[in-house]
Amino acid sequence: MKKLPAAVYAALTCSLSVLSPLAAQTAPASSSDQPVRLQDFTVSAGSQTGYVASESTTGTRVVTKVADLPFVVNVITSEFLNDFDFFSLSGNVGYVSSLSQLDTEGNANLRGFPSTFQLWNGFYRLGLVDRVDLDRIEVIKGPNAGIYGQTSPSGIINYITRMPTDTGYEDLTLTYGSFKTARLEGHVDTPVGSVAGVQISNLISFDGMDNYYDTPYQYEHQRSLADSLKLKINDHSTLLLQVDWYKNLSNTGDSEGLFNYNSVTKAYIGTPAPINLSRFSQGGPNERQNREFTDFYSTFENRFSEVWSLHMGAYGYDRHNSEVYNGVSNEFDPALGEVVGISTKPTRTILNEDGGAAQADLLAHWYLFNHTLENKTLFTLDYTQNWRYREGTTLPSTLQKFLPSVQNPNAPNYNNVPDYPSWTIVNRNDRVRWDTDGIFMHEEATLLDNRLFLFAGMRHDQVTYNLNFGNQYSSTAPYPIATPGQVQHFVNSAWTPAGGANFKLTSNIALYANYSQSFQASAQSAKLGDQPLPNTRGFGGDYGVKANFMDNRLIFTIGGYYVTETGIKINMLEPDGTTESVAGGSQNSRGVESDMTFVVTKGLYLAAGFGYVNARLLNEGTDTAADGLRPPMIPVDNGYMILHYAFSRGPLTGFAVNFGLRYDGVSYPYTTATTLSETTLRIPSYYSVDGGITYTWTRSIAGVKLGQSIGISVINALNGDYVDASDNPVQSRGFYVHYKISH
Numbered sequence: 001m002k003k004l005p006a007a008v009y010a011a012l013t014c015s016l017s018v019l020s021p022l023a024a025q026t027a028p029a030s031s032s033d034q035p036v037r038l039q040d041f042t043v044s045a046g047s048q049t050g051y052v053a054s055e056s057t058t059g060t061r062v063v064t065k066v067a068d069l070p071f072v073v074n075v076i077t078s079e080f081l082n083d084f085d086f087f088s089l090s091g092n093v094g095y096v097s098s099l100s101q102l103d104t105e106g107n108a109n110l111r112g113f114p115s116t117f118q119l120w121n122g123f124y125r126l127g128l129v130d131r132v133d134l135d136r137i138e139v140i141k142g143p144n145a146g147i148y149g150q151t152s153p154s155g156i157i158n159y160i161t162r163m164p165t166d167t168g169y170e171d172l173t174l175t176y177g178s179f180k181t182a183r184l185e186g187h188v189d190t191p192v193g194s195v196a197g198v199q200i201s202n203l204i205s206f207d208g209m210d211n212y213y214d215t216p217y218q219y220e221h222q223r224s225l226a227d228s229l230k231l232k233i234n235d236h237s238t239l240l241l242q243v244d245w246y247k248n249l250s251n252t253g254d255s256e257g258l259f260n261y262n263s264v265t266k267a268y269i270g271t272p273a274p275i276n277l278s279r280f281s282q283g284g285p286n287e288r289q290n291r292e293f294t295d296f297y298s299t300f301e302n303r304f305s306e307v308w309s310l311h312m313g314a315y316g317y318d319r320h321n322s323e324v325y326n327g328v329s330n331e332f333d334p335a336l337g338e339v340v341g342i343s344t345k346p347t348r349t350i351l352n353e354d355g356g357a358a359q360a361d362l363l364a365h366w367y368l369f370n371h372t373l374e375n376k377t378l379f380t381l382d383y384t385q386n387w388r389y390r391e392g393t394t395l396p397s398t399l400q401k402f403l404p405s406v407q408n409p410n411a412p413n414y415n416n417v418p419d420y421p422s423w424t425i426v427n428r429n430d431r432v433r434w435d436t437d438g439i440f441m442h443e444e445a446t447l448l449d450n451r452l453f454l455f456a457g458m459r460h461d462q463v464t465y466n467l468n469f470g471n472q473y474s475s476t477a478p479y480p481i482a483t484p485g486q487v488q489h490f491v492n493s494a495w496t497p498a499g500g501a502n503f504k505l506t507s508n509i510a511l512y513a514n515y516s517q518s519f520q521a522s523a524q525s526a527k528l529g530d531q532p533l534p535n536t537r538g539f540g541g542d543y544g545v546k547a548n549f550m551d552n553r554l555i556f557t558i559g560g561y562y563v564t565e566t567g568i569k570i571n572m573l574e575p576d577g578t579t580e581s582v583a584g585g586s587q588n589s590r591g592v593e594s595d596m597t598f599v600v601t602k603g604l605y606l607a608a609g610f611g612y613v614n615a616r617l618l619n620e621g622t623d624t625a626a627d628g629l630r631p632p633m634i635p636v637d638n639g640y641m642i643l644h645y646a647f648s649r650g651p652l653t654g655f656a657v658n659f660g661l662r663y664d665g666v667s668y669p670y671t672t673a674t675t676l677s678e679t680t681l682r683i684p685s686y687y688s689v690d691g692g693i694t695y696t697w698t699r700s701i702a703g704v705k706l707g708q709s710i711g712i713s714v715i716n717a718l719n720g721d722y723v724d725a726s727d728n729p730v731q732s733r734g735f736y737v738h739y740k741i742s743h
Helices: 006-019 078-083 089-095 143-148 275-279
Strands: 073-077 108-110 113-115 118-120 123-125 134-141 155-161 169-177 181-195 198-212 219-234 237-251 259-262 267-272 288-303 308-325 331-333 338-340 347-368 373-394 425-447 452-469 481-483 486-504 509-520 536-549 554-573 579-599 604-619 637-646 655-664 686-701 704-715 734-742
Touching (some): 073 078, 078 134, 108 155, 113 155, 123 308, 123 347, 123 373, 143 155, 143 452, 143 486, 143 536, 486 536
Parallel strands (some): 118 155, 259 331
Antiparallel strands (some): 073 134, 108 113, 134 155, 169 181, 169 734, 181 198, 198 219, 219 237, 259 267, 331 338, 347 373, 373 425, 425 452, 486 509, 509 536, 554 579, 579 604, 604 637, 655 686, 686 704
16 A cells, blocks of 8 residues: 655644554554455445445444444435335435424424434535435434534434446436426436546436426426536545536415314314315415525545545535515414415515535544454544525515405415515515534444444534624615614534444344434524524433344334433513513423334335324423423324335236335424414324336347336325325325336
């Protein structure tokens, strides 16, 4: 192996000595003619079925077997997304226990807590996501996600993108189906070859999709293009460069599940209105959302020796979003036959965000006691900077009065929304910047003949906020200042520890347990008038059993968790009768989860899971009626089952069948509402069936071997008519036909 330049050794000496002076002495001997594989930071692709993932990088930031982790990481593979024709990623989250309501804005509900952002190859991200350039989705559950900095105590979702391969492939898929759905997607993976001793490969991923919905006027037009370039500099160094672009134009439909409501007594009757009314477009044809997102991602990996590895990453993004929003209501008065309470103050919002991050991971993979104790020591430095500009405008009251406030679903009267120059009243003007400096130290050890896996970690983050809020104005002439602008600057910091153990009672059964903490800086959602508050803090643990049988063909996990979050913003009543915002709120969540995968035969794959979430609001301040209730929009339980069978013999060779069943339990969408009768409203449980059949064959044309497949899939096969836990109507049954050609 080549020696590093003296200058590089000098720069690393201090960091290396921090990790372990014994590492170099106890490393296994290596032969100079054997190449070193970059296996500590990069998960290798491939599995028995395409659905089973045996390794993860999300849980510990280095490659670790899922079975060895002392906590839960669920993995959704790209093969699964493609087999079931899930175009929207929110369609598959029901196939992960205790997870619901994933969207492309970064929101999700996991283990009873809301999560407000996601990760993209380990970096903070808010933006559009499409399956076409995803390799897998890793869901790390619990406060242990704090190893990435500030996160919800629920955990975090990490999208892992595709990488170029050394062999290359091309594919093109055309899909057409219900609701005027048309989609074209494909990949071009090209091994360029060796240039000046550097192995070059490149992957282009693209898609275009148009589709409409049950709700009148609702539509979505999406385009994306991604390019990933891999440079294998030598047998121990790799550079990856990736750029992604997404464009989405839509009318969101503004449809919502409705509850029967008495507009005279101002009380909810307590029962859902007829389900067909949930697809009534309250916003009409004039709502529009225009989003565009571009990001750049780069990593450099170098393995200095059998012990030392370095991973350096950089990320940058630019996001634009503009929308016209009319507001929605969940109130339907059966006596009037009308939806009441719809906002008469529609807003137009421009939201621009950009930011970047840099990260360096130094890993020592070393041994002690004649290789009976294996260690991985990780030292991480990272820096993130995020900017957000949000300007919201509304119409003068002289124009607002002409907009409808009551709508009849049978004969809606949609007045034209004025052109953009009419939106002259600024009701929000925020310029926010936050910088985060992070340092992370992680140690994991495997001993007792690989029966015991231990890990411990400690992270420190310092979040610096610069908030610049402009004036907000009244909508009534002569349009005076309603709220004067202000500038704020403050710093939040936190230490977040984590630790756990996985002990194999037998070669097939292991016990696991962990404890971890997390934090979120409250100013991330700050707006004009808010005062800086301390961090919210999460802490809790996981415990359970992981088992594998039949040579790892049958794998399952059964476990429980207990997580508490404190420091939540609430209003408290002062002695003088006024209210003050304080970081005194709290919530906890207890539950059990189980996930199972079973490769029954070479062609038959089964998976199933279940999650029960007992989440409770402990202290809601002045809203004492909410204390002890469940958090909004959290299903009490959920479950799923997946079946995939590929025929490999007989006349049906080439056919594959997919079946999926999803279930969400009862949820309570408005437990923190100010109207007492609204807090008890509940959304019934529901289940949905998905499935499909595919036929695959190969054929040589002009000496070129081509793989081809044709298939049909159905989403919501039983045509279940329901709203989800967020009180949004779910698309009715849809059939989709696809044709794919690959080389």
